[in-house]
Amino acid sequence: MNENAHIIRKPQFITRDGPGSLIETINETRLIFNMTIGYDNSVNFEESFLKKYEINDPRLLALLSKDINKDIKILDILTNEMLNKGSMEVIYKTKRFPRWYICHKKGHILKAHPIKSVLFRPTSDNNFSCPLCHTGMKDSTSVRFVMACPDGHMDDVSWNSALHSQKTNCIRTNNEEEIYEWEAYSTNLASINIRCPYCLKLSKTMKEIFYHPFKCSGLYQERFTNQPPTESACGREMKVIQKNSSALRLTSVINFLEIPKYTSPLGVLFKEEYSTCLAINTLIKYAFTTISNESVKKKMLTEVLRKEYKGDNFDMLMDIIENIPIDDIIQEITMLFNDDINFIDCINDGRT
Ligand SMILES: [Zn+2]
Numbered sequence: 001m002n003e004n005a006h007i008i009r010k011p012q013f014i015t016r017d018g019p020g021s022l023i024e025t026i027n028e029t030r031l032i033f034n035m036t037i038g039y040d041n042s043v044n045f046e047e048s049f050l051k052k053y054e055i056n057d058p059r060l061l062a063l064l065s066k067d068i069n070k071d072i073k074i075l076d077i078l079t080n081e082m083l084n085k086g087s088m089e090v091i092y093k094t095k096r097f098p099r100w101y102i103c104h105k106k107g108h109i110l111k112a113h114p115i116k117s118v119l120f121r122p123t124s125d126n127n128f129s130c131p132l133c134h135t136g137m138k139d140s141t142s143v144r145f146v147m148a149c150p151d152g153h154m155d156d157v158s159w160n161s162a163l164h165s166q167k168t169n170c171i172r173t174n175n176e177e178e179i180y181e182w183e184a185y186s187t188n189l190a191s192i193n194i195r196c197p198y199c200l201k202l203s204k205t206m207k208e209i210f211y212h213p214f215k216c217s218g219l220y221q222e223r224f225t226n227q228p229p230t231e232s233a234c235g236r237e238m239k240v241i242q243k244n245s246s247a248l249r250l251t252s253v254i255n256f257l258e259i260p261k262y263t264s265p266l267g268v269l270f271k272e273e274y275s276t277c278l279a280i281n282t283l284i285k286y287a288f289t290t291i292s293n294e295s296v297k298k299k300m301l302t303e304v305l306r307k308e309y310k311g312d313n314f315d316m317l318m319d320i321i322e323n324i325p326i327d328d329i330i331q332e333i334t335m336l337f338n339d340d341i342n343f344i345d346c347i348n349d350g351r352t
């Protein structure tokens with residue numbers, strides 16, 4: 001097992017440590033990727049593979065489709081167990097974020113920065129050393145600030161634009177490493193001083209940088225591994241925030257209850273066969289409006305079910321439908337696709 005592996009349970013993944021959130025490991029802070037790039041090769045996003053893990057609850061689908069305003073599919077969160085992997089095997093990747101580090105290897109006369117700490121960005125995961133004293137990760141800590149905008153974009157703090165302006169362009173050349181001196185007398189923001197070692201006179205406290213408005217980069221860090229995509233401009237301002245307060249998105253949790261009497265074939269139909277429910281709804285909306293004869297309606301319903309129903313209990317389902325007034329079935333299906341359906345409707349009706 002990788003010593004940096006981190007165990008995240010399903011509820012945690014939903015409420016706290018999901019895509020875009022930052023988690024602390026022993027040495028550093030890691031960002032959780034989106035599912036499409038987070039899962040390792042044992043998960044592919046082909047429809048045939050995902051079908052096995054699809055949650056086909058028509059009530060949940062109807063409710064969420066209404067909120068999002070387009071057709072959606074719901075996927076279970078794949079766990080080690082579901083993928084037949086050992087509980088300590090790594091199945092989900094993360095990336096180092098923020099990418100800026102502070103080397104604290106100071107106070108040693110032989111070292112290149114004896115007085116001040118150095119803020120630097122490792123060039124890659126393989127080349128992780130302070131550009132001045134060449135000490136590796138053990139003397140460095142991940143910087144505790146990132147910047148974010150109200151739309152959920154997040155990026156590394158642009159120390160360059162925080163310290164320099166158009167009038168005071170940095171004199172650093174492209175061949176020189178982008179580093180900054182970091183002097184912290186305490187953890188208080190006003191006591192942290194950051195200075196460009198090339199322009200020397202330019203120095204700001206972390207408190208000043210906290211109030212500095214940055215142009216938003218429009219990046220969702222969870223959507224890319226190394227090279228950021230070209231994002232369209234966001235137009236909002238980014239501000240510096242502490243990384244441990246960087247839960248930029250809040251989870252909206254909807255609880256559904258399972259009522260045992262609805263585990264009949266009809267209940268299972270409402271619970272698992274969204275496409276069949278959709279087909280019945282179309283029948284009700286378009287064909288039934290001109291028909292009043294109950295037995296004709298039941299016949300048409302039977303035909304739709306014969307065509308659409310994929311479950312094993314077709315005969316049992318027919319027996320049940322035979323004994324329920326057609327209006328009850330219409331009401332049940334209509335309610336499911338009613339624009340005003342909400343969570344309470346689902347509970348009061350005894351539907352899961
Ligand atoms: Zn160093």
Ligand SMILES: [Zn+2]
Nearest residue numbers: 170196198199
């Ligand atoms: Zn400078």
Ligand SMILES: [Zn+2]
Nearest residue numbers: 149153216234
């Ligand atoms: Zn933005």
